[in-house]
Amino acid sequence: MPEILIAALSPVGHFGPLLNVARGLVDRGERVTVLSGAAHEREIRSVGATPATLPPQGDLDLDLLEPDSGREEISGIKRLNFDIVRLFVAPMPHQAKALAELLTQKRFDAILADYGFFGVLPFVLGERSARPPVLLFSTTPLMISSRDTAPAGLGLPPSTSTFGRLRNRALTLLSQKVLLRPAHKAANCQLHRFNSPELPTFLLDVGVLADRLIVPTVPEFDYPRSDLPANTRYVGMVHPSPTMRFRPPVWWQKLDGDRPVVHVTQGTVDNSDPRRLLQPTIEALADENVMVVATTGGPHVSELGFPIPHNAYVADYLPHDLLLPKVDVMVTNGGYGGVQRALSTGVPLVVAGNTEDKPEVAARVAWSGAGIDLRTGDPTAKAIRAAVREVLGDGRYLRRARELEAAYAQRDGVAEIAALIDEVIGERAVAP
Known part of the structure; x- marks a missing residue:
């Protein structure tokens, strides 16, 4: 042994x-x-x-x-x-x-x-x-x-x-x-x-x-x-163990409706300032026909300091193995693990990251054809809105994400x- x-x-x-x-x-x-x-x-x-x-x-x-x-x-x-x-x-x-x-x-x-x-x-x-x-x-x-x-x-x-x-x-x-x-x-x-x-x-x-x-x-x-x-x-990918215990929030079933679901996260490390990605994404999509699910990665929801529109829901943490199958686009700052979790589930991405290894992760997302690299860690609401619209409206991103999903599954x-x-x-x- x-x-x-x-x-x-x-x-x-x-x-x-x-x-x-x-x-x-x-x-x-x-x-x-x-x-x-x-x-x-x-x-x-x-x-x-x-x-x-x-x-x-x-x-x-x-x-x-x-x-x-x-x-x-x-x-x-x-x-x-x-x-x-x-x-x-x-x-x-x-x-x-x-x-x-x-x-x-x-x-x-x-x-x-x-x-x-x-x-x-x-x-x-x-x-x-x-x-x-x-x-x-x-x-x-x-x-x-x-x-x-x-x-x-x-x-x-x-x-x-x-x-x-x-x-x-x-x-x-x-x-x-x-x-x-x-x-x-x-x-x-x-x-x-x-x-x-x-x-x-x-x-x-x-x-x-x-x-x-x-x-x-x-x-x-x-x-x-x-x-x-x-x-x-x-x-x-080295997959985490499946989630065994999870108490879904009261709005969880709404994610199974007809509107596209956009998930936004700043991961578990570079998440101290929600103004970098969480806030501009939530604000950018406030009037879009989508549902936004944001996770803070640690900081409590009460610490965000900005209003949450009617089409957005925020949690400290949600298990990706249960959430991502419901998601149509993930907006992220480019954490390597989170990006691969999304792609292994066939979810295309919008990436905005400029710290640690995140520019390299974002560049690979764009190169692979499975998403858009915004080439900044502080994107504007306008840039995020345009990118999400493009990913939802152009089937090439979803097709490429699904091809990568098949590669991971093997x-x-x-x-x-x-x-x-x-x-x-x-x-x-x-x-x-």
Whole structure:
């Protein structure tokens, strides 16, 4: 019976999918330890896995993004470097120490780590025979550099033309050698503390160093790359467990009427300011022949601070597996998980996001033909109204979303990840 170690940062976009993988591995009889923040201990036990506590200094601390962190005083590339260094690079030594302690306590057959869990890098860069196989799980659209794509973060579509590849190469060199050089240098400085070799590749390309790089989506929702690394595997979406207990609001049955349903959400992270997307969407559609269902992702409805029109309903949270089958268009700021939930249900999208990986998610929605990228995180009510009208009125968006739904339905993310774990364990067993 294999012993599997899963390492995940605490935010829901990192922890949630890997908890679902843990559940699937336990269900098939494997022993699983999950290293994450202390707040997740009960959830880890609930799926039958053993919790291991990551020290606070080793976790992704979203408080570092608060106004008093100094982050608001910088912008653009400086802010991006700030985020990478403070959120992902600085915790590296604490993560590596926690991993090392676990590896001395128990013999693990494989490590499955969140892509942002940089504490695994000293082990990946060390002697291969001295560590278990390592699989990295991408929690964002694939960021690996390619001759066919611009560097991650710009939200640019792919291009394989001669000019396009020249553009891609120039932008990639600029990004790696100049713009994000401080973050890369900071990572190497941390590695020096472990007497570890420097990174042989760019920091955001570290997935190529793992035994397997897991991409939890379908190829149809990602840019084709003629130079895709050989260790990369698309596995489809890692679906959460179905909702078992749900008390629907009194207006729930109205969603089964004749009017189109538009769902708007700012996700569970970038949701502190409803004026960015919730408010303009609700206001934009107030006089349209649609029903609007908005979820705040945490803040109470009473905190919104603006009037709710007669055709809109607002809740703190609604389970997507029950809501999305009733939805005709989803308006979102581009969270990777939420967008894939919509597409796996055949729901076309309007995306307005400009933080974290959201520009890349939005660009893929537009590239795939399953929705509209508003190319801003602060859209006007007019722009949202026009986009929703276009998606509802042009059947091409729905058809493309349904095609992606079929692609997702052909894959079981948890089962494919389990098969990859078996694969790397088998390879190690026969290695000389």
